[in-house]
Each structure stands twice: as C-alpha cells, then as structure tokens.
Amino acid sequence: MIRTFRNCRPVFVGYAIIFMLFASVISACSKKDVKPKSTPTGGGEIVDPPVVKKVFTIKDSRIIGPDGNEFIPIGINVNGPYWPWQHPTIPDVPLIADTWKFNSVRLNCWPEFSTINQNNTDMDGIIKAFTDKKVVVMIEEHNWTGKYPTSSELATLSAWYKDLAVKYKDNPYVWFNIMNEPGQSGGDVPAEWLSDHETVIKTIRDAGNDNIIVCDEHGYGQGNGYNGGTAKSGILTYGPTLTSKYKNIMFSVHAYELWVYGDQRMNDYINDVTAKKLALMVGEFGVGSDIASAVATTVYKNVVAKKIGRLGWQWDGVDIHKLTTTGGGGGYDIDNTSGAKPGNLSFVGNLLWLDTHGGVNINGPEVVPPAVLASNLDFEDGSPTNNASLNTSWINFGTAKLDNTAANVNHGAYSAKIPSGSAGGAGQVIYLQPGATYKITAWGKNSAAASSPSSLGIKTTSTQGGAETQIVSLDFTAAAGETKTATFTAPATLASVFMFIYKNDTGVDFWLDNISIVKQ
Template identity: 25%
Template sequence: MRTRITLVAAAVLSVVVSVLVAVHPAQAATGFTVSNGRLYDANGNEFVMRGVSHAHTWYQTQTSSFANIKALGANTVRVVLATGDRWAKNDTADVANVVSLCKANRLICVLEAHDTTGYGEQSGAITLDRAVDYWLSVKSALVGQEKYVIVNIGNEPYGNNAATVANWATDTANAVKRLRSNGFEHTIMVDAPNWGQDWSFTMRDNAAGVFAADPLKNTVFSIHMYGVFDTAAEINDYLNRFVTAKLPIVVGEFGFNHSDGNPDEDTIMATSQSLRIGYLGWSWSGNGGGVEYLDMVTGFNPAQLTSWGERIFNGANGIKATAKEATVYGGTTSPSPSRSSSSPSPSVSVSPSRSASSSPQPAGACKVTYTVTNQWPGGFQGDVKVTNTGSTPVNGWRLAWTWPNGQVLTQAWGATYAQSGAAVTMTNESYTANIPAGGTVTFGFLSNWTGSNTAPAAFTLNGTRCA
C-alpha cells in the first residue's frame, strides 16, 4: 500500500464503479454543466480543461501570473484560496478580483479552498462543511459568474486516516447539497481523499452515489496524480473506469516528479488527451518545503520556464498543443460532440451521421497510422489515425485489421469495436463519421496481450486497403 506523505502536499506549499445512466441537469443551465460524463460550457460546447494551479493566496501581488499563464496557452487556471482557518482569508473583494483577472485573460477559473488539505491527518485542516461556510461567505462574488467559475469545494480534503476517509462520500455529498440549497448553480469539483490520490479507491467506488446526490447533477470529480500513479496501468485503469461509467473526471493536480514517487506524467497527459479529460498541473511558481522542483517557472518569470514548465506547456500532449479556449470567450469548438444551449443532452455536430451505406473510397485513398502509446504487462493503449488521402469526403467508415498475436480489445473511444478471433472491425461514432478530403480522424483503444504485441500488417477502410 502506497501513501502520499504529509509534508508533500504539493498543494500545501510547505508546502466496481457502477455504470451510471446519463442524468441531465434538473434545470436550465446558466453556466457550465455536466452531461453523459462530459463537461459543457454555457454555450453547450464540450470543454476540456488544460491549465495549471496558481498559489494566489500566498502570492497575492503576483496578479500578472494570470496573463502569463494564458500567454503560454492555458484555457484554465486553478486558483488557491484560503478560508481563514489555516491561512489568511481571501475575502469577497479578493475573490471578485480573481474572477475578474480570469475573465480579463479569457481563462476559466477553478477556485479551490485549500484549508481542507489532509483533514484527519494534517493538524489544523478543516472539514468540508467548514469549507462550505467559506463559499457561502464569498457567495456574492460568485453568483452570476457560473459561465466562468467552477467551485472546487476543498483541496485534498482527507489524509490517509481510514476513519475519516470512510466519511468521504457522505461528507462530500452533504457539502454539495448544502451549496445547492444556498443557491450555488456552478459546476462543483470535488477532490479525492488520501491526499487527493484515492489509493483506497474511496472516490472511485462511491462517485456514482455522490453524483446522484447533486440535485443539479453538475459535479466533476478530481483525482490528484503523484507517486501513487507511477505506472501507465494504474493511470489508464483509474481514468477509464470513470469514462466507462460516464462520470466526469479531471486530473486536478499532477507533477513530473514527487517525494512520494515518480508520477508517469507522459501517460497522464497522453491518456487525458485520448479520453478528452481535463488536466491541471501543479504549479505555476512559489513552491517550497522541498518540492521547489514543481515550479513551472522560476520566480514567477514566464521567460524562465523550468524543465517541468517546458514539459507541460510545450511538450507532447501539452497545454500549447491541446488547449481550446472556452467558447464563452469566443474560442473555437473542438471536433468532439457539442450540444445546443437549449438542451442538456449531447447532440452531434458532425453530419451526416454514420449509416449502413458508407461512401465508396478509391483504392489506396487512405492512410492509417497505428501507434502503441503505452504498454504494460498484459495490456496496452493504442492510438489510430485515419487520413483520407482522396479527393472526396468519407461519410461513415469501417476500419478493419487482423492482429497477429492474439491481442484482445477491451475498450475503445472515438469508435465502436467488434472482434471475432483475430479480426477487428472499428466503426465510427457519430461524431467521427466524416473524414473530409485530406482530413484525419483519430480514435483510441485499450487491449490485452500476451507473449508478443506486433502491430497489424494491413488495414482496410470500407473494404479498401489503406497505405
């Protein structure tokens, strides 16, 4: 059993899941909403967080950080606030100023109360109920800002004390319900116990019940990935369980290294991108207590990116390459499903949708790139890109291949799968049905393997062999 040691909390700066039937919000949304396991902005477009945390409560004069974080490509900033119980309170005026800084820099604000960190194990940490008291005290700065603000009730609200961790589901559900009964219509983010890392799987196994307890069905779950998540298998298993159960999940904190182990940041970022899951790295600058290596820039200077800053902003599957600005600021939509603001259920934005009669494709007018993005004993994750190299669009497709080593599919996203023996057929989802001339669609999958894991030798698209 691995635990996150208490001096860590990068966040301190001292610093099975049941399949859930999609439940739609109980009333017309004024801001962010959740539907079918996905987060949507106020315009009804799917939103995937790509950003970092900023320790505002300890560095309140560093207001230029908001513009600097945006300039490096982020669409979200997670802002550390204090309730006044462990650190000096960020009052209503300060919270209003933070929201205005987010809006001025076209960032979505995830506001978190930090004083809950490690409750039950960390001296002075407060309860989630006490955190709700704080949110109620600054309510006037938040009501009306639902398009721009997500409320993260309490950072890492339990340590590793089993007796308090056992109360996570009840306490979290009660905190959500209390915010709702007091007029908060924002999307609410809730952190896992075990210093955010949920090695006990308490959040994973109780998330469906907590989500159902929210009268607005507008709760997002946040997992923090440090030393507990040091292998691809652990990362993929945890995140895919939420996606399969249609429960919204984000990686609310993670780093490239840590004193409790070496997290696999490459897999965290790659899997988040493949599954359309948000991530928020820790942290912009100002870390202390032995975790200074988690600074992304030195001394709050955006011209001095650290190796961690280079990785998360400019590396593969990093913020610069993958972030899409929220459409409430005029950002463009991503090629994922969107929905109209008048309806809480997703509606496909790609047309025409898949039909039994797919477009004929000239011989050789397609190219397939098959990549094993992660592999571990007994399993692997794959990414497939299908490019239409012809002059006419493809409207509806079936991609087929044969595996040479007995690999067995277990999950796919961006396509539906069927397998008979070694023969695999992937069929488009409605939102990946159209491949314009010269365009590309991408889907991913998980599979089991034994002995060898050789890539398929050939692919056919709608019966025609691809390059």
C-alpha cells in the same frame, strides 16, 4: 391627363404603403436592443420569454462549455487568498491566459491563515481578471489535506462556500473544488468522504448556485494510486451517489508518487470512473524534476486521448515543482514572453506548454522521462542549516540530520549525518528506467570502525505491495572517508524503487555525501 392621374392613384398609394412598411422594418432592425417577441399568458398578460443562460454543464463524463462544445480544463494551480506563498497572481493573468494559454486555474485558498498573512486577498479581483478572459477559476479550500473536518469545521467550511456561492452564482466560470486531498492514504475510503462532500454541495445548491462542483479523490487525492481497487477510491465508491442527487458534479484525482510506474493503473482507473458516467480531471500533477516528471508522463499518456482535464502544480515555483529551470522556477520566469516557445522550460513545463500550443505527442520523446529521477543527492537543496533535520526530498526515519563540518563533507557545504545512539536513516522514492543498467557512487564515513555496515542501497518491487528486493548496496565500515561505486541493472518490471541510507551500529555516527546515479 385627369383620367390618367385618377387611374394611376391606387398604384401610387400602394407603392407608398409598401415603402412605409419597408422603412418601418429597417428602422426596427437598426435598433441595438431588439428583444425576442413577447407572448401573452393565458390571462392575457404579456410576458417576455426567459433568457437562456450560457453555462457549463456536465453530461455523463463530459463537460459542455457555454459555447456548446466539449470543454477540457487545461491549466495550473495558482496562489489565492491567504495562501502562504507571496507571489501576486493578478499581474500574471495575461501570462497565464494569453502566453501559456491555459483555460483553467485552480485557486489555492487557505482562509485559516487569514491572521498569519495577507497574500492575494483580492479574490474578487483575481476572479474578475481570469473570468473576463473566459478562464475557469476553481476555488479550493486547502486546509483538509490528509484529513476530514470535524462537525464544527464542516459548518465553517459550508458557510465559507455559501457566501461564495451567492456571490458568484451568475458567473459560470467560477467552480467550487470543495476540499483539497481529504483523508489518509492506504485505508478504505470512509463514509465521511460522501457525507462531508454532500453537506457542502447541498449548501451551494441551496444558495441557488448551479455551477460545477469538483470533489477531490480520497487519500491525499490519489485514491491509493488505484492499488486496492474501488475500496480505496471515494470517487468510485460514492461518486454515483452524488451525481444521482445533484447535477454538474465532477471529480478530481491527484497524481504524485503513488502513480509512479502507473501507466496501466491510470488507464484502468480512468476507464472505470468514466464507465460510471462520472466526469474526471487530474486536478494536480507535479511539475518537479523528481519522480513527478515520470508521473507526468503517465498522466499525459492517459489523459490526452481520453479527453481528461489536467492542471499542473504549481505556477509559483516555490517548492520543488518548477515550470522553468532559471530564476525562481515559476511560470512567470519564462525567458520569452512573446508567445514563442521559451528556452528554459522544465521537463514538465515543456509538456504543459506543448499541451496548449499544438498538443503533446504521446508517442514522442517529450513523454519519455529522464533515465534517473532522484532529488537532493548532495544535500544542498532547500535552505540547509547545520544540525537541521534531513527533510528536503528525503523521508527521515527519525534522526537524520544535515552536517556542515568540513571534515565530514565530501562535496559542497553539507552531508547527511545519521548520529549515534540508535539505528536510523532516511530514504526517498526514485525513478529508474526498467531494464536499464546504472552506476551508483557515493562518499561515506563512520566516526569509528562500524560493527555492521552503514549503507546506501536501493530496493525494488515488481508488483504493487509486493516483497522488496535489494538490488544494490554501497557498504561503509571504515572510519576514514571513502568513495564507493557499484554497477547494477534495474529489473525489467518495476512497481516501485526506493533508495535508502541506513546505519545499524548504534555506537557510531555515519556521514554520506555526493550520491550519483548514472545510466550506462
């Protein structure tokens, strides 16, 4: 027995040692805060390895998310600090992120209005609410629409972004969209596009923030609809200069009236931008029931296959751009919040919903725009008042007004009035299907027999910047009110369609009401 015990002791001790080592490993692995193995420096000091921060990065024309996968921003513009529209944003975050399933929002800010309103002032709260749900927030300063800042304004803009850059440098879901739609349309892009953007970019980077920075296209963000080529585009002219100096820079184009009938132009534009290894998104496209609906189909036909980000304008529904057809028209007015498809989506609201709920079929009926897209044809939209200037959805040529005198109105409460004293009128860009036949109807009257017709007409072009051709006209010369009708066919090739009201006789007043355009 004694011998047997002595012979077995080494074996017993060996098993005991193995058991203790195994228990030690189990104990270490059960601890929650296990750190990577430390390594000695050349001087013998023990240091921990650096923690790899999960961030968004831009590689050529693609955005790579914190998870290592390609990220395509899909979302909506929302009310931010000092934005003039009052609807609160924070309560809608679950609807935006979980019901509509948007992965990005563009936070419309207007700090210059801080003495005028106090809407949505809790930027920290808005950003936390969204980024806690892994939704990107693009902070944008909206004050520069159609212009560039002066040197003192640029200094103020840079200081504003410096504070934000310091505050949010550890939150990769906060992006910076430097200024909204800088510069006028039509002319070549000025050098300020580059210098102003670079000044702010450098400020953000010097603050230690490497988050993504977004630069809007020149010319109200539209790059002239890519009419006139590279010279009209800040992105194509100066984008490579910025990306050669700074990392994580991307670019944004806005799609409105200059992109109507623009399927091929947008295709060419996106191809030319991405060929320069520049990351691009559509930071705004309208969701209204006017020509914005046609432009939205152009956007979707091009961005889906090319994996280009897209953000609609706007969540609130205060202006003509509405995601829903009931209530106030905001995205929060959907009639079903369960996650099932709502029944009151607008034409573009439906596209945005499909985009995040299975995808948009770019060959499907959802991307065929309505046969006619024109707005405020009865002059009742907006908040009309007697003698107010005609501005809602119409371009006023100078003197056009609203009139609610019963004898001068054919339908509803208001008509359009072109007063005596000068020639004048109003007009709007509309959409018609190429090659389709239409019937146009309107009521009109003059205050006395007119020496030359007062008219409602439509002009078209077949090439961008080409000569206009008038394709139909309803002419009124009588003093008595009358309804007139004409049938016409739109050209098979269209680059633009413009509807106008015009009175040439300076000695008479002219009233027009109840316009109708119906596809035959």
